Amino acid sequence: MSDEIDPITLAVLAGRMEQIADEMDATLFRAAFNPIIAEAHDASHGLYDAETGDTLVQGKSGLPIFVGVMSYAVKAVIDKAAADGDLSDGDIYIFNDAHIGGTHLSDMRLVRPYFHDGQLFCYLASVGHWHDVGGAVPGNYNPGATDAFQEAFVLPPVKLARAGQISQDIIDILLRNTRLPQSAHGDLNGQLGALDLGVRRMDELLAEYGAQTVRTALNALQDRAETLMRAELSALPDGRWEAEDFLDNDGISADPLPIRVSLEIEGDRMALDFSGTAPRCAGPVNIALPTTVATAYVAVKHIFSDLPANSGVMRPIDVRIPGGSMLAADFPAPTGGYTETILRMIDVIFSAMAQAAPDRVVANAYGTINALSIAGRRANGQPWVMFSFYGGGHGGSSETDGLNHGNAPISTATIPPMEILEAAYPVMFRQWALRPDSGGAGQHRGGMGAVYEIEVLEENGAEFFLFGERGCFAPKGVAGGAAAEVNAFSYEQDESWVTPDLVSKMRGARLAQGQAVRLETPGGGGYGPPSDRDPSAVARDVSRGLVSPQQADAAYGVHWREVSR
Numbered sequence: 001m002s003d004e005i006d007p008i009t010l011a012v013l014a015g016r017m018e019q020i021a022d023e024m025d026a027t028l029f030r031a032a033f034n035p036i037i038a039e040a041h042d043a044s045h046g047l048y049d050a051e052t053g054d055t056l057v058q059g060k061s062g063l064p065i066f067v068g069v070m071s072y073a074v075k076a077v078i079d080k081a082a083a084d085g086d087l088s089d090g091d092i093y094i095f096n097d098a099h100i101g102g103t104h105l106s107d108m109r110l111v112r113p114y115f116h117d118g119q120l121f122c123y124l125a126s127v128g129h130w131h132d133v134g135g136a137v138p139g140n141y142n143p144g145a146t147d148a149f150q151e152a153f154v155l156p157p158v159k160l161a162r163a164g165q166i167s168q169d170i171i172d173i174l175l176r177n178t179r180l181p182q183s184a185h186g187d188l189n190g191q192l193g194a195l196d197l198g199v200r201r202m203d204e205l206l207a208e209y210g211a212q213t214v215r216t217a218l219n220a221l222q223d224r225a226e227t228l229m230r231a232e233l234s235a236l237p238d239g240r241w242e243a244e245d246f247l248d249n250d251g252i253s254a255d256p257l258p259i260r261v262s263l264e265i266e267g268d269r270m271a272l273d274f275s276g277t278a279p280r281c282a283g284p285v286n287i288a289l290p291t292t293v294a295t296a297y298v299a300v301k302h303i304f305s306d307l308p309a310n311s312g313v314m315r316p317i318d319v320r321i322p323g324g325s326m327l328a329a330d331f332p333a334p335t336g337g338y339t340e341t342i343l344r345m346i347d348v349i350f351s352a353m354a355q356a357a358p359d360r361v362v363a364n365a366y367g368t369i370n371a372l373s374i375a376g377r378r379a380n381g382q383p384w385v386m387f388s389f390y391g392g393g394h395g396g397s398s399e400t401d402g403l404n405h406g407n408a409p410i411s412t413a414t415i416p417p418m419e420i421l422e423a424a425y426p427v428m429f430r431q432w433a434l435r436p437d438s439g440g441a442g443q444h445r446g447g448m449g450a451v452y453e454i455e456v457l458e459e460n461g462a463e464f465f466l467f468g469e470r471g472c473f474a475p476k477g478v479a480g481g482a483a484a485e486v487n488a489f490s491y492e493q494d495e496s497w498v499t500p501d502l503v504s505k506m507r508g509a510r511l512a513q514g515q516a517v518r519l520e521t522p523g524g525g526g527y528g529p530p531s532d533r534d535p536s537a538v539a540r541d542v543s544r545g546l547v548s549p550q551q552a553d554a555a556y557g558v559h560w561r562e563v564s565r
Helices: 007-031 065-084 168-176 181-209 211-234 289-303 338-356 418-424 535-543 549-556 559-564
Strands: 043-049 055-058 092-095 107-116 119-129 158-162 239-247 257-266 269-273 317-320 371-377 383-388 427-435 449-456 462-467 488-493 496-498 505-511 516-520
Touching: 007 043, 007 055, 007 119, 007 181, 007 211, 043 065, 043 181, 055 065, 055 211, 065 092, 065 107, 065 119, 065 289, 107 181, 119 181, 119 211, 158 168, 168 181, 181 211, 211 269, 239 338, 257 338, 289 317, 289 338, 371 449, 371 516, 383 418, 418 427, 427 516, 488 505, 535 549, 535 559
Parallel strands: 269 317
Antiparallel strands: 043 055, 043 119, 092 107, 092 158, 107 119, 239 257, 257 269, 371 383, 371 462, 427 449, 449 516, 462 505, 488 496, 488 516
16 A cells, blocks of 8 residues: 555655644643743644554654654554444543553643544544643652552543543543642643644645545555664664663662663564562552663654654564563552653663764763652642753764753653743742753763752742652763763752752652752763863863863873863
8 A cells, every 4th residue: 555655745744744744732831831842842733543553653842752652552443442332523532640541640641533424534633631630749750659549530531522522521530630630630621622623624635635635645654664673673783782771769778779671683673671670669669561661762753863752663573572671560569750761771772882883872861851840728728739850961973062951762752941931930040051061971971060050039938859860870871982971969958058868859858948959950960981082172162161181181091181271
């Protein structure tokens, strides 16, 4: 069937379908009440196969991690509809169960079947990070959770709409299980609006080209993605390479948790085997199998960046996950900190690939989103929850230095601007700046992390919760590059600054009015031997305050000083 459509029509249809998903993204970003969606773009939309749930098309502005996990979410809806036997045009399913649909309970998923001429054609889906979904901790990143019920309200797949009629009962349940019902209601309406727009655009597309032509194009796009992936793998050397890294802890025990991978290439196929990874742990850094497979996809897309974003890319790739490991956790294992675990997965995949084809990868990025919640009540009793994530340095590459103060490589999200956060919440940023000396040295050095210092202005004070990583194990360099600086967190108590016992995780400490927290985020690892760096580049870094003279002397030797004279 892939040969039944001419290349020009295929290219046009590919662009049109991507545009549909992009418009759905934009619709939600503009309508959402929650800054994590509206500003940070922690959401995604796409088109999915009517029988398998496989990803057909995803918007370019959404989070890449959702490409894989949303196919599992759609498949869960397909299975439920088959069991219930009552799928209708205008139905909309909603759920947040991470063990079925991947990621964590903060991500609310809406799945809608799309019918054309009375026949199911595909599914449209929307996922967005809601600001608060109940649970023990405002914002839901509970570093001390030992089961899913301590993280958030758990909603299995249920029908929010039946044949176009919204169930107010479901909405009432959702809004009763959040500290911020107005925000949740706004986000829900934004997602519903995005799905409505997707239906209209699909109607227009099929009216213009016909269902058979569009279906042929979707099949062709997946087949061609597979062909391109096989060609990329065939161009790499055969072999087997291994890598290992660690999470600081699980939020309960201080014991580090290994994540291991062996990467094997044979001809036009690749295997990623995570045997030797830590078993399921007590705390919330477990991830469900859908999340693990989706993370492998994200890493592969980084390595082979020119390939299309659909399920055909993964056909030649075997992802092997040991049963009972923290990468295949069953319900009700806590998964709230999934971001930290998948970042480490990407790091080890990059480190393994660097041994086979170093020009294909970058050094490790900063490796933690530093999910920080600061919450309290205003003088009028109104609750407020400032949840956000924070940036750090990206790794150096074979071509250039790493990006300073970027967002995590699991997403295309942006860090919410300081002005937005200060306008929405009773806080003040004393500092928002690059962190000197935080990037790893190398021929191409790692990018700089950042320093954030946030003061509470509310007279009632606030409590805070931190879910971070990389406080013990630094982001690694590749191809001879040096590691970056580790994460550092502290907070004011009385007249002194205090650090958490678990380094990168903290639950429920109080801040009085005028007290602050401080995040000093990691940089990225370096690429290539530091001795190969151009001395003039070192001198430029020193003159810009990115690298101190002392660090330049230690990492690069004194020869750079001759250039700066």
